[in-house]
Amino acid sequence: MSTMIKYEEKELKVVGTRPRRPDGVDKVTGRARYGADYKLPGQLIGKVLRSPHAHARIKSIDTSEAEALPGVKAVVTRDDFPDLAVEYAAAGELTINFHDVTRNMMAREKVLYDGHPVAAVAATCESIARAALKLIKVEYEVLPHVIDVVAAMQPDAPLLHEEQYTEGVKPRPEKPSNIAKRLEFKLGDVEAGFLLADVIIEREFNTKPVHQGYIEPQACLASYTEDGQAELWTSTQGHFVFRAQCAKLLQMDISKIRVTPTEIGGGFGGKNNIYNEPLAIALSRKSHRPVKMVMTREEVFRATGPTSGGNVKVKLGATKDGKITAAQAELSFQAGAYPGSSVSPASMCAFTRYDLQNVLVVGFDVTCNRPKVAAYRAPGAPIAVFGVESVIDEMAKKLGLDPIAFRLKNAARAGTQTYYGVKFGPIGYVETLEAARAHPHYSVPLGPNQGRGIATGFWFNIGNETSATLNINEDGTVTLMLGTIDVAGGSRAAMAMMVAEELGIAFDRVRPHIGDTSSLGFNFITAGSRGTFSSGMASVVAAREAIAKLRARVARIREVPLEAVVWQDGQARPAEASPHQFVPMSLADIAKVAGKTGGTIAGHAEINAQGAGPGFGTHIVDVEVDRQTGAIKILRYTVVQDVGRAIHPAYVEGQLQGGAVQGIGWALNEEYVYGADGILANPGFLDYRIPVASDLPFIDTVIVEVPNPNHPYGVRGCGEVPIIAPLAAIANAVENATGIRFCELPMSPPRVLHAMDKAAGKE
Amino acid sequence: MARHQVTATVNGDAVEFLCETGETLLEVLRDELNLTGTKEGCGTGDCGACSVTVDGRLVCSCLVLGVEAEGRSIETIEGMAVGADLHVLQRKFLEHDALQCGICMSGILIASRSLLERNPDPTESEVRFWLAGNLCRCTGYHKIVEAVLDAAREMRGA
Numbered sequence: 054m055s056t057m058i059k060y061e062e063k064e065l066k067v068v069g070t071r072p073r074r075p076d077g078v079d080k081v082t083g084r085a086r087y088g089a090d091y092k093l094p095g096q097l098i099g100k101v102l103r104s105p106h107a108h109a110r111i112k113s114i115d116t117s118e119a120e121a122l123p124g125v126k127a128v129v130t131r132d133d134f135p136d137l138a139v140e141y142a143a144a145g146e147l148t149i150n151f152h153d154v155t156r157n158m159m160a161r162e163k164v165l166y167d168g169h170p171v172a173a174v175a176a177t178c179e180s181i182a183r184a185a186l187k188l189i190k191v192e193y194e195v196l197p198h199v200i201d202v203v204a205a206m207q208p209d210a211p212l213l214h215e216e217q218y219t220e221g222v223k224p225r226p227e228k229p230s231n232i233a234k235r236l237e238f239k240l241g242d243v244e245a246g247f248l249l250a251d252v253i254i255e256r257e258f259n260t261k262p263v264h265q266g267y268i269e270p271q272a273c274l275a276s277y278t279e280d281g282q283a284e285l286w287t288s289t290q291g292h293f294v295f296r297a298q299c300a301k302l303l304q305m306d307i308s309k310i311r312v313t314p315t316e317i318g319g320g321f322g323g324k325n326n327i328y329n330e331p332l333a334i335a336l337s338r339k340s341h342r343p344v345k346m347v348m349t350r351e352e353v354f355r356a357t358g359p360t361s362g363g364n365v366k367v368k369l370g371a372t373k374d375g376k377i378t379a380a381q382a383e384l385s386f387q388a389g390a391y392p393g394s395s396v397s398p399a400s401m402c403a404f405t406r407y408d409l410q411n412v413l414v415v416g417f418d419v420t421c422n423r424p425k426v427a428a429y430r431a432p433g434a435p436i437a438v439f440g441v442e443s444v445i446d447e448m449a450k451k452l453g454l455d456p457i458a459f460r461l462k463n464a465a466r467a468g469t470q471t472y473y474g475v476k477f478g479p480i481g482y483v484e485t486l487e488a489a490r491a492h493p494h495y496s497v498p499l500g501p502n503q504g505r506g507i508a509t510g511f512w513f514n515i516g517n518e519t520s521a522t523l524n525i526n527e528d529g530t531v532t533l534m535l536g537t538i539d540v541a542g543g544s545r546a547a548m549a550m551m552v553a554e555e556l557g558i559a560f561d562r563v564r565p566h567i568g569d570t571s572s573l574g575f576n577f578i579t580a581g582s583r584g585t586f587s588s589g590m591a592s593v594v595a596a597r598e599a600i601a602k603l604r605a606r607v608a609r610i611r612e613v614p615l616e617a618v619v620w621q622d623g624q625a626r627p628a629e630a631s632p633h634q635f636v637p638m639s640l641a642d643i644a645k646v647a648g649k650t651g652g653t654i655a656g657h658a659e660i661n662a663q664g665a666g667p668g669f670g671t672h673i674v675d676v677e678v679d680r681q682t683g684a685i686k687i688l689r690y691t692v693v694q695d696v697g698r699a700i701h702p703a704y705v706e707g708q709l710q711g712g713a714v715q716g717i718g719w720a721l722n723e724e725y726v727y728g729a730d731g732i733l734a735n736p737g738f739l740d741y742r743i744p745v746a747s748d749l750p751f752i753d754t755v756i757v758e759v760p761n762p763n764h765p766y767g768v769r770g771c772g773e774v775p776i777i778a779p780l781a782a783i784a785n786a787v788e789n790a791t792g793i794r795f796c797e798l799p800m801s802p803p804r805v806l807h808a809m810d811k812a813a814g815k816e
Numbered sequence: 817m818a819r820h821q822v823t824a825t826v827n828g829d830a831v832e833f834l835c836e837t838g839e840t841l842l843e844v845l846r847d848e849l850n851l852t853g854t855k856e857g858c859g860t861g862d863c864g865a866c867s868v869t870v871d872g873r874l875v876c877s878c879l880v881l882g883v884e885a886e887g888r889s890i891e892t893i894e895g896m897a898v899g900a901d902l903h904v905l906q907r908k909f910l911e912h913d914a915l916q917c918g919i920c921m922s923g924i925l926i927a928s929r930s931l932l933e934r935n936p937d938p939t940e941s942e943v944r945f946w947l948a949g950n951l952c953r954c955t956g957y958h959k960i961v962e963a964v965l966d967a968a969r970e971m972r973g974a
């Protein structure tokens with residue numbers, strides 16, 4: 054059973070306004086407490102020993118000298134954790150397998166990447182913990198490694214998992230492979246479609262892995278008691294899912310673990326997965342002291358995230374008058390050390406902005422000697438769409454069509470059958486294209502070495518299990534307890550706004566909080582742009598339940614039938630034309646007497662929210678290419694996106710701006726660089742360069758609102774879509790400026806310079 | 817391990833602490849003085865989350881040793897508001913919704929105050945280059961730059 058609430062058009066008082074965020078003052082005064090800010094009496098500091106090799110068999114681990122060091126209170130290795138069988142579970146947009154999760158948390162037979170945890174130590178201070186790591190002796194048998202995805206797919210490539218046979222191919226392969234899975238999405242007949250085409254374009258693209266780049270490194274604090282209870286404070290996007298994973302990895306009852314989410318310093322999908330949390334609990338269990346573990350930035354780069362690098366082949370056919378007849382893609386994604394990349398959602402997003410008859414998308418999930426990938430904002434979609442939107446652009450040019458006109462001609466609309474199964478309801482793709490075309494940015498004249506690019510993005514958005522509780526306090530104010538982490542887009546405020554709207558009271562009468570795992574029923578991770586959609590729906594359900602109780606209470610107090618009482622503008626009033634008239638009671642009036650008239654009033658929701666509305670965006674970018682240095686400057690940037698309904702428009706703008714800038718970093722500078730030794734060469738913000746303020750112009754935003762019919766306020770979710778289009782939009786703009794099509798990311802100055810020299814015949 | 821006794825002023829208060837030779841000012845602030853408003857994003861001078869001022873000069877506190885604080889006056893985010901009155905920058909950041917996760921905020925606010933002390937009327941580009949050492953992964957800097965420019969306007973009385 055799932056919950057869907059229909060959208061209703063109504064006059065709004067709170068939704069759509071821009072009140073101050075409830076977490077704001079704490080964040081500008083330094084009061085907000087993030088993962089590393091928690092402390093317990095007697096706490097120890099935990100540190101992790103990591104593999105210095107990309108691929109090696111662990112022959113032995115000797116921790117005796119480390120254990121003997123004064124100040125060291127516990128050491129854990131693979132021997133402290135049970136081995137787990139293959140068992141799948143959902144964690145954000147990606148699926149995990151406990152057999153692999155326990156190995157990624159602490160290596161068992163082999164280390165599979167530079168930075169893979171091998172042992173962990175808890176000591177009275179950080180310097181002792183670090184000294185202890187140096188005393189642990191690990192004997193490795195170094196094995197050949199493979200970093201690149203295409204190389205990893207070759208039959209003679211070094212093998213990460215000797216027992217891994219490619220899933221999804223028939224008959225079952227005889228030899229193991231780094232290709233964990235092959236998947237296929239199909240509609241119509243592409244071969245027949247290509248026969249109808251006048252023009253066919255085929256291209257191959259490569260992208261590098263990029264890190265989520267949250268500024269707060271992973272941090273947690275665990276305390277395990279002598280009666281087997283654990284408390285955990287951690288910076289996470291999903292405390293309930295972390296609790297379930299810790300319970301499984303440590304073989305504990307779920308009820309014995311309480312997870313309190315700290316304020317989160319950015320996640321973007323990278324904090325969907327446990328890393329140090331079970332280690333901290335295990336160290337606390339062994340040392341009988343609380344243990345705090347904070348990653349260094351280098352550890353964050355070497356052992357968490359990133360998203361996949363990918364190889365993407367695209368083939369597109371169209372008629373002379375601009376109708377796409379067939380679309381085909383092959384996506385090969387790095388999964389890192391264990392299977393489970395975002396190739397599946399990426400495959401589903403590749404062509405979904407278009408109404409197509411003939412589609413074939415094949416995806417490969419490929420293991421290689423890199424950290425296990427994690428979700429990153431619209432997981433996988435930017436990689437696939439970089440290729441597809443580049444080819445769309447080239448096709449428009451070849452056909453002599455305006456890039457927006459070409460897209461409009463083939464655009465997905467309500468009723469479009471997607472190749473992954475869903476038939477679209479009302480969507481706003483066409484509206485974003487039209488708004489982009491009408492935007493003044495689209496017609497600003499360009500100077501020399503300048504170019505303009507367009508690209509578009511689509512993301513499903515998701516719903517899922519969500520709980521919320523709303524308590525009417527004695528003075529008529531409201532405390533709203535939420536279970537989805539506010540990953541900082543401002544969802545706490547958005548939920549409080551919807552509740553204020555429902556109850557007919559002012560925004561500042563509702564105080565939202567994120568509850569710990571003991572305060573609410575299960576909540577899935579904040580991922581896939583589900584927070585405001587699903588927690589918003591749960592909050593509305595809870596508010597409506599409270600209103601029903603408020604009406605019943607007033608009916609009892611005023612001695613009138615229930616139908617005689619309506620809830621309007623924050624008051625229980627007599628229904629118009631009802632024979633039973635009475636003096637209205639405000640929320641505060643009812644709250645005052647609630648205790649004596651039947652008890653406190655609350656509303657609850659434990660739902661599985663369904664009916665998430667797909668989101669679409671169109672981006673326009675102008676670039677200038679420096680012919681001397683190869684540097685690409687972003688001159689102007691406009692994001693147009695259908696968000697269904699912007700509950701708090703400023704936060705929606707913030708999502709669109711932040712997402713676009715992450716995409717700009719992906720397009721221009723960010724990349725994981727490995728040496729021939731398989732060791733990460735740039736594990737720091739100096740050499741892994743994320744966008745800084747001086748790289749950017751203001752990012753203009755246009756919010757399009759085509760309400761989601763399956764949400765009480767029309768919300769679609771907005772966080773994922775804006776990262777998808779920038780990669781191709783910028784590549785298209787660079788092509789427009791230089792005539793050179795970049796099929797490799799990032800378009801960093803050396804690559805651009807090299808390509809321009811090559812085009813000029815200098816090489 | 818040798819511990820040094822250090823006397824300094826933090827946000828106007830005289831403080832005394834013990835620290836190891838290799839301990840950074842950032843660690844001292846957070847771990848010894850419990851001023852956790854200053855954040856560590858990298859520990860290597862690349863992100864600016866740990867920005868504070870030492871005798872009025874903007875520094876990354878992860879690159880300063882605790883012992884170097886001897887006799888100096890340090891200002892952190894905890895000293896930015898006066899009583900219930902937020903600093904104009906703090907207020908403008910809230911008004912412009914310039915923050916999301918907020919982990920970069922202490923550093924960005926301290927750095928922005930430093931800018932406006934030196935240059936009360938910065939251009940957009942001056943704001944962007946001054947803040948180029950402060951990474952923010954959430955916002956794309958748009959609303960941050962707007963908030964700083966607006967704060968400068970108000971502080972100039974323009």
Ligand code: FES
Nearest residue numbers: 858859861864878
């Ligand atoms: S923590 Fe000091 S600059 Fe990043």
Ligand code: FES
Nearest residue numbers: 917918952953954
């Ligand atoms: S608000 Fe999150 S890093 Fe700046």
